[in-house]
Amino acid sequence: MSLLSIDNLQTHFFTSAGVVKAVDGVSYSVDRGEVLAVVGESGSGKSVTGLSVMGLIEPPGRIAGGSIRFDGKEIANLPQAQMRKLRGARIAMIFQDPMMTLNPVLRVETQMIETIKAHRSMSWNKAWAHCRDALGRVGIPSPDERMRAYPHQFSGGMRQRVAIAIALLNKPDLIIADEPTTALDVTIQAQILHLMQQLVEEDGTGLVWITHDLSVVAGFADRVAVMYAGEIVEQATTDGLITAPRHPYSRGLIGSVPSRNVRGTRLAQIPGGPPPPLNRPDGCRFAPRCTFRKQGCEAAQEIRDDVRCWRVADLPALEEVSA
Amino acid sequence: MVYIIRRLMQAVFLALVMSFLVFAGIFSVGDPVAILIDPEATQAERVRLVAQLGLDRPFHEQYFIFLGNVLQGDFGNSFVYNRPALELILERMPATLELAFASIVIAVVLGIPLGVYAGLRHGSVGSKTIMAGSILGFSVPNFWQAIMLILIFAVILGWLPVSGRGEVGQFMGIHSSLFTLNGLKHMALPAINLAIGHLALVIRLARSGTREVRAQDYIRFARAKGLSEKRIVMVHLLRNILIPIVTLVGMSFGGLIAFAVVTESIFAWPGMGKLIIDSIHLLDRPVVVAYLIVIVMIFIILNLLVDLLYSLIDPRIRLDEVRQ
Ligand SMILES: Nc1ncnc2c1ncn2[C@@H]1O[C@H](COP(=O)(O)OP(=O)(O)OP(=O)(O)O)[C@@H](O)[C@H]1O
Ligand SMILES: [Mg+2]
Numbered sequence: 001m002s003l004l005s006i007d008n009l010q011t012h013f014f015t016s017a018g019v020v021k022a023v024d025g026v027s028y029s030v031d032r033g034e035v036l037a038v039v040g041e042s043g044s045g046k047s048v049t050g051l052s053v054m055g056l057i058e059p060p061g062r063i064a065g066g067s068i069r070f071d072g073k074e075i076a077n078l079p080q081a082q083m084r085k086l087r088g089a090r091i092a093m094i095f096q097d098p099m100m101t102l103n104p105v106l107r108v109e110t111q112m113i114e115t116i117k118a119h120r121s122m123s124w125n126k127a128w129a130h131c132r133d134a135l136g137r138v139g140i141p142s143p144d145e146r147m148r149a150y151p152h153q154f155s156g157g158m159r160q161r162v163a164i165a166i167a168l169l170n171k172p173d174l175i176i177a178d179e180p181t182t183a184l185d186v187t188i189q190a191q192i193l194h195l196m197q198q199l200v201e202e203d204g205t206g207l208v209w210i211t212h213d214l215s216v217v218a219g220f221a222d223r224v225a226v227m228y229a230g231e232i233v234e235q236a237t238t239d240g241l242i243t244a245p246r247h248p249y250s251r252g253l254i255g256s257v258p259s260r261n262v263r264g265t266r267l268a269q270i271p272g273g274p275p276p277p278l279n280r281p282d283g284c285r286f287a288p289r290c291t292f293r294k295q296g297c298e299a300a301q302e303i304r305d306d307v308r309c310w311r312v313a314d315l316p317a318l319e320e321v322s323a
Numbered sequence: 324m325v326y327i328i329r330r331l332m333q334a335v336f337l338a339l340v341m342s343f344l345v346f347a348g349i350f351s352v353g354d355p356v357a358i359l360i361d362p363e364a365t366q367a368e369r370v371r372l373v374a375q376l377g378l379d380r381p382f383h384e385q386y387f388i389f390l391g392n393v394l395q396g397d398f399g400n401s402f403v404y405n406r407p408a409l410e411l412i413l414e415r416m417p418a419t420l421e422l423a424f425a426s427i428v429i430a431v432v433l434g435i436p437l438g439v440y441a442g443l444r445h446g447s448v449g450s451k452t453i454m455a456g457s458i459l460g461f462s463v464p465n466f467w468q469a470i471m472l473i474l475i476f477a478v479i480l481g482w483l484p485v486s487g488r489g490e491v492g493q494f495m496g497i498h499s500s501l502f503t504l505n506g507l508k509h510m511a512l513p514a515i516n517l518a519i520g521h522l523a524l525v526i527r528l529a530r531s532g533t534r535e536v537r538a539q540d541y542i543r544f545a546r547a548k549g550l551s552e553k554r555i556v557m558v559h560l561l562r563n564i565l566i567p568i569v570t571l572v573g574m575s576f577g578g579l580i581a582f583a584v585v586t587e588s589i590f591a592w593p594g595m596g597k598l599i600i601d602s603i604h605l606l607d608r609p610v611v612v613a614y615l616i617v618i619v620m621i622f623i624i625l626n627l628l629v630d631l632l633y634s635l636i637d638p639r640i641r642l643d644e645v646r647q
Contacts, residue, residue, distance in 0.1 A: 056546055088549030095547075100540035105562045105637050114558075115548045150638040166548065 001072055003206040004053065004174055005029035009076070010065035011045075011052045020277045022048040024230035025066070030206040032173065035197075037209045037217040037238070039253065040227030041274055046210045049227075050176040052076070053208075054093050055083035071173065089119040092167035096179040098160035102151035108135075108162055109147040115169050134165040138195060157188035161195070168199060174206040181216065193220060214253050218242055226250045229274050229285040233308040246307045248290045248315070284309065292316070330630070334623040341619040342393065342612075346386050349608050393616070399609035403602070408609035412595060412617055418488055419587070419594030421499045423579035425510055426518035427572055434522045435568065438529020439556065445534060453526060460523035469516045469589045476512060483511050486591035513590040517583060521575045528571060532564030539563075565636050573629035577622045 011023035023045045030036045038046050051057050053068055055078060068076040070091065075083065087093075095101045103111060112131035116122055122130070128147070135143035138161040151159055160180055167175055177196065181189040197220055200207045209221060217224055217238060224241045226234045226249065234247040245251045252270035272289040275281055281288060287297040292315055300310035309315070360372055373379050377388055392399065398408040441450040477485040489509030492502030500506025536542065537560060545559045584596035591597075595614060602610040633640050 054547055056543060084549050084551065086549070087547055093544075093547040095540055095544055097540060101544040103541040103545065103559050103563070104639060106558070107638075114550060114554065118549045118551065118554070152639050163544070 002029035002069075003032045003034075003071060004208070005069045006049070006053070006066070007069070008066040009049065009052060009068060010063065011048050011057055011061060012064045013061040015060055018278045021230050021280075022061070022277065023052060026227070026230070026232050027066075028225045028232060028235065030174065030208055032206050033200070033204040034223070035200065035207045035209060035221045037211060037221035037224045038227060039211055039214055039217060039224060041212060043274060043277065044227040045230040046212075046227055047178050050093065050178050050208065050210055053176060054087055054091060055080065056087075056093075085119070088115055088167075088172075089170045090172050091174045091176065092170070092172040093176045093178065094160075094163050094167050094180045097183045098156050098163055098180075099183070101163050102159055104151055106150075107147070108149055108151065108154075112147075112162075112166055112169065115166050119170050131165075131169065134169055135162065138162070138165040138168075138199075139191075140165070157184055157192065160184065160188075160192055164192070164196065164199070168203070168205075171203060172205060174208070175200065176208045176210070178210045179212070182211070182213070189216070214242075226253065229280055230277070231285065231308060233286065235306050246312055246315070247286075247309050248292050249286045252289075330627055334627070337623060338616070338619060339390075342390060342616055343386065345612050345615045346389055347382075349612055350382060350385070389612075398613035398616070401602075401607050401610045403605050403607045403610075408607075408613040409617075411598065411610060412613050415593060415595045415598050416617075417499060418592060419580055419583055419596060421501050422510060422514055422517065422583060422587075422592060422594060423576055425501065425514040426516075426521065426579060427576055429514060429518035430521035430525050430575070431568070431572060434525025435529045435561075438526040439533045439560070439564070441526065442530040442533025443537065443556070450530075454530070457523040457526040460519045463519075465516065465520070465585055466589060468519060469512075469586060472512050472516055473589075484509050485512070488593055513586050513592050516590070517579055517586050521571070521579075524571055524575075525568060528567050529564060532567060533560060536560050536563045562636060566633060569629055569632050569636065573625050573632075577618075577625050580621055581618045 005027075006029065007027050009023050009026045010021065013020040013022055026045065026049050028036060028038070038049070040046055048057070048061070052063055053070075053075075055075070057063060063076050066076065067074055070086070075086065078086075102108070109128060109131060112134065113124065113127045116127045116130065132143045132147055135146060140146050140158060140161055146154075151162070154162060164180070180196070181192050184192065193216065196207070196209075199205070209217070211217060214224075219238075221238045224236060224238050225232050226241070226247065228249050234241070234245070234250045236246070241250060242254060245254045249270070255270075270289055275285055275288065281298065283298045283300050284290070286309075287293050290297065292311065294311075296310070302308075302310050304310060304312050356369065356373055356376075356378065360369060364372075370379075377385060380388075389399075396409065400406060401408050401411055404411060437453050441453040444450045473485055476483045487509060489500050489506035490503040491498050491500050491506060494502045500510060542555060542559060545555050550559075580595070582596070583592075583594060584600055586592065587594045587596035588600065595617075599611065599614045601607075602614070
């Protein structure tokens with residue numbers, strides 16, 4: 001039994017302009033100690049999926065269908081009081097912009113200790129020591145002094161480390177990391193990535209790593225789920241996806257990873273943009289941008305061995321993208 | 324520390340400029356001798372009085388004499404009451420201060436919860452009702468509102484007295500009508516009348532702050548940590564919406580003290596507002612001057628307090644950066 005398994009999830013926003021099906025039939029699962037990367041363009045529904053798991057979708061949005069099972073228990077549309085007990089204790093989430101995720105007017109110690117006290121009773125002193133150790137563990141120098149500091153006294157990378165320390169405080173079984181390195185410098189990105197990898201390995205935590213940058217994923221994630229316009233178009237092992245992407249969209253993504261391109265050649269890009277969420281084509285949503293499109297794509301929707309492309313078997317063999 | 328010293332120097336400079344403006348203004352308004360002297364007085368008596376008051380000296384000399392006296396705490400005697408002007412004002416000040424204080428407390432204690440509620444439940448019936456009420460509170464003319472309050476609560480319902488200040492009680496060495504039931508009853512109507520406009524403003528500020536802050540990532544992260552809704556609102560949200568409210572309260576408090584004239588007149592509240600109106604009518608120069616200078620000092624002190632509060636609420640604001 002998987003730690004988290006999402007099945008045919010539907011999360012919709014009922015706006016005055018119409019129903020935005022931000023997540024439209026997404027299924028994926030993560031085991032303990034496993035790292036699943038969720039990649040896709042902006043607006044494909046990666047964050048909304050993560051927030052649905054956390055029970056943090058706010059009106060006009062709601063989970064309109066499907067199931068989310070965590071540790072064997074159905075948690076989609078769980079009452080807020082029960083969901084609150086899971087959040088931050090058994091499922092933690094880290095967000096993209098470390099400049100914005102810590103409350104600017106509260107000390108780091110306050111923001112850490114409250115995370116413990118929300119879930120178990122512990123003396124302030126004991127909780128404080130525990131939090132200090134957690135800061136040390138994520139590589140913050142002189143944690144004793146830093147406990148009393150305010151977020152603006154940290155650099156971006158250090159703030160993300162604080163956020164990670166907070167997420168790990170109650171030893172969660174699952175962490176959802178929503179592009180936690182996107183806002184950081186490349187060197188800091190690598191450090192944070194390394195840190196996360198090490199921490200989840202030590203604790204045997206399941207990790208959902210949301211990103212729109214495939215190059216971050218290689219050598220880190222066990223599996224990759226590729227999202228496009230509210231759907232998962234392909235799931236594969238990381239090696240499998242990188243060496244042999246099968247869905248035309250994944251092929252395009254791999255083509256646009258810089259390291260696979262020869263220096264000097266232009267970055268391969270998928271022409272066009274994703275369909276507007278209120279007006280998506282029937283059938284294959286990627287069809288309008290697909291180089292392999294032919295008649296019938298506008299009607300087809302089915303998944304053939306883990307790939308949402310009805311013609312996956314007859315697509316031409318992958319050309320070597322790097323010359 | 325540097326900041327405090329700089330602020331104090333600014334305050335002294337400001338007080339000097341104000342004292343000059345006030346003095347020059349009053350100087351040009353009218354001749355106090357005309358009021359002070361017995362119409363039957365001889366020319367000799369007249370000249371003697373003018374010399375005694377120093378009114379025969381050139382303007383700048385008069386100003387420096389005045390300044391020297393003020394620095395020693397002497398604002399001169401009231402022409403009308405023939406008592407030290409400052410004493411008259413300080414006598415009336417507690418009544419005005421307690422009224423301003425009570426109405427600010429009403430505005431804040433009701434305004435913040437109502438505004439936060441309206442911001443959190445944006446679009447709900449409760450929220451719409453609160454906002455409609457605040458627009459009303461804004462737009463009703465103050466004197467009409469006062470008359471309506473009197474009509475409803477004093478005349479029709481007969482719950483509250485219409486005018487005057489009630490019994491004064493004592494608590495921790497402070498004398499105020501806030502400490503007796505009778506005093507509170509007398510204060511209720513004028514305080515509510517003064518509070519309504521500010522209440523409407525506090526509601527609007529609290530609501531817009533709440534709507535802005537609750538969409539921030541740190542609120543979402545606080546939810547993701549599993550904090551209770553109560554803690555998120557009371558700790559994470561409230562601290563972040565406080566800055567504009569503190570600014571408003573600081574400014575309103577000064578305004579309430581300086582311009583409570585209408586309310587004080589309608590409710591016959593024996594505060595500074597009534598005294599100053601009477602003094603202006605009678606061209607009681609020392610009282611007017613002393614009053615204006617006291618008000619300027621109050622504004623300066625309030626500004627200083629607001630700046631200090633800023634840095635307590637938001638650690639990103641350092642005192643030396645507040646005003647550069
Ligand atoms: N509160 C909301 N109201 C209406 N639509 C929303 C709301 N929140 C998200 N959406 C829609 O849901 C869709 C998916 O958004 P989501 O944030 O999950 O994208 P994402 O894949 O995380 O993109 P990014 O890489 O930019 O973070 C978008 O089309 C967005 O417009
Ligand atoms: Mg996102």
